[in-house]
Amino acid sequence: MLPPSSDIIIIGGGVMGVSAAYHLARRGAGQVLLLEKMPFFGQGATGRCAGGIRHQFSTEVNIRLSSISIQMLERFPEEMEQDVDLNFCGYLFLLSSEEQMADFERNVRLQHSLGVETEILDRAEIARRAPLIDLDAEPVIIGGTNYHRDGLADPNSVVQGYVKQARRLGATLLTDVTVTSIRTEAGRVIGVETDKGEVKAGAVLLAAGPWSAPLAATADIDLPVVPLRRQIVVTRPLGIPRDMPFIIDFAQSLYFHYETGGILTGMSNPNETPGEKLDVDQEWTLVHLEHAVERMPILAQAQLLTQWAGLYEVTPDHQPILGALPVEGLYACTGFSGHGFMQGPVCGLLMAEEIVDGRAHTVNIDELRYERFIKRKLAPEKNVV
Numbered sequence: 442m443l444p445p446s447s448d449i450i451i452i453g454g455g456v457m458g459v460s461a462a463y464h465l466a467r468r469g470a471g472q473v474l475l476l477e478k479m480p481f482f483g484q485g486a487t488g489r490c491a492g493g494i495r496h497q498f499s500t501e502v503n504i505r506l507s508s509i510s511i512q513m514l515e516r517f518p519e520e521m522e523q524d525v526d527l528n529f530c531g532y533l534f535l536l537s538s539e540e541q542m543a544d545f546e547r548n549v550r551l552q553h554s555l556g557v558e559t560e561i562l563d564r565a566e567i568a569r570r571a572p573l574i575d576l577d578a579e580p581v582i583i584g585g586t587n588y589h590r591d592g593l594a595d596p597n598s599v600v601q602g603y604v605k606q607a608r609r610l611g612a613t614l615l616t617d618v619t620v621t622s623i624r625t626e627a628g629r630v631i632g633v634e635t636d637k638g639e640v641k642a643g644a645v646l647l648a649a650g651p652w653s654a655p656l657a658a659t660a661d662i663d664l665p666v667v668p669l670r671r672q673i674v675v676t677r678p679l680g681i682p683r684d685m686p687f688i689i690d691f692a693q694s695l696y697f698h699y700e701t702g703g704i705l706t707g708m709s710n711p712n713e714t715p716g717e718k719l720d721v722d723q724e725w726t727l728v729h730l731e732h733a734v735e736r737m738p739i740l741a742q743a744q745l746l747t748q749w750a751g752l753y754e755v756t757p758d759h760q761p762i763l764g765a766l767p768v769e770g771l772y773a774c775t776g777f778s779g780h781g782f783m784q785g786p787v788c789g790l791l792m793a794e795e796i797v798d799g800r801a802h803t804v805n806i807d808e809l810r811y812e813r814f815i816k817r818k819l820a821p822e823k824n825v826v
């Protein structure tokens with residue numbers, strides 16, 4: 442049953458929304474109400490993602506966010522009573538130009554300064570660690586990087602853990618409720634309108650992933666977040682070892698990781714256009730698989746298990762929009778541009794701090810605030826897939 446009012450409303454039950462619900466409830470932030478339009482939680486971007494977790498970013502803020510978030514995932518089974526299938530198999534970036542090598546060497550220096558011991562690998566070491574990869578396929582691989590504490594976790598388990606514990610702490614999390622608008626009066630939030638009626642609230646957190654911009658527009662905020670289709674193919678088991686690193690051919694935005702003995706592979710279509718497209722583009726699948734087989738020839742013997750499309754929630758600088766918006770009582774936690782799952786735990790914590798304490802403090806998120814678009818001060822994340 443939809444209550445007539447709440448202290449805080451969260452729009453969206455993906456990893457961001459449920460993590461925020463848990464952290465707000467844990468802080469004793471009052472009545473917390475999360476509204477999810479689908480019949481289940483975590484069926485948006487979160488449920489369609491590849492489950493990769495990594496520290497290897499080009500900006501300090503992302504390295505800090507991931508470091509804390511991955512530690513939270515490590516403690517998850519104990520703290521949240523939910524296993525998340527954490528697999529520290531590493532993330533192996535394959536690089537194919539001197540320019541990329543120089544960029545990544547710069548990133549590695551930054552990562553080292555923050556305690557992230559990423560290694561730079563030569564071709565021989567890559568061949569040893571990733572024997573299924575053809576390094577000579579075009580573009581020829583000249584080197585790479587790896588960090589042993591990067592890897593994989595299960596998105597659905599993370600979502601379920603937060604839902605269970607948020608409810609246990611007294612938060613109300615509802616499915617099948619679509620928020621149709623954010624209601625404001627005299628420059629401040631007063632609640633939301635839904636397909637099941639109105640709910641009043643003094644604070645609203647917008648965590649609607651790729652669907653965030655049209656909702657922000659109902660509060661007269663121009664949120665630069667666009668949905669962009671990305672696709673995944675999973676094979677039947679091929680005898681792939683569980684410790685195979687998450688491998689990314691960076692130039693082609695082509696990646697592979699272990700998935701129940703088979704391979705999960707994705708490749709970003711550089712010509713994809715924004716839109717709520719959730720059907721699989723089979724033409725792109727053919728292009729993707731052609732490149733995938735060249736880079737990982739064992740895939741020529743693979744049988745298709747399943748494939749799907751999902752939506753990235755993309756911002757102009759590939760950085761999320763976090764914290765208070767220019768409408769009092771309205772907050773955003775969205776726009777992660779392809780790497781949000783791994784940052785869900787820490788971003789929920791930060792949003793609880795922002796709402797309860799008036800300012801997020803575990804990590805300084807000032808460069809991720811909405812104001813950067815008004816001041817035109819963007820510091821893009823370059824290590825995006």
Ligand SMILES: Cc1cc2nc3c(=O)[nH]c(=O)nc-3n(C[C@H](O)[C@H](O)[C@H](O)COP(=O)(O)OP(=O)(O)OC[C@H]3O[C@@H](n4cnc5c(N)ncnc54)[C@H](O)[C@@H]3O)c2cc1C
Nearest residue numbers: 453455457478485486487490491493620650751781782783
């Ligand atoms: C193919 C693919 C691969 C990816 N791989 C990775 C990866 O390896 N690692 C990684 O960290 N990230 C990855 N990502 C990105 C990651 O999935 C997202 O950044 C992250 O899940 C965003 O979480 P969210 O909670 O903001 O959004 P979502 O999970 O989309 O949640 C938003 C929720 O809001 C709900 N909603 C929307 N509108 C309304 C409304 N009007 N009323 C009520 N509810 C509403 C939606 O139904 C949805 O459940 C990938 C994404 C895709 C698509």
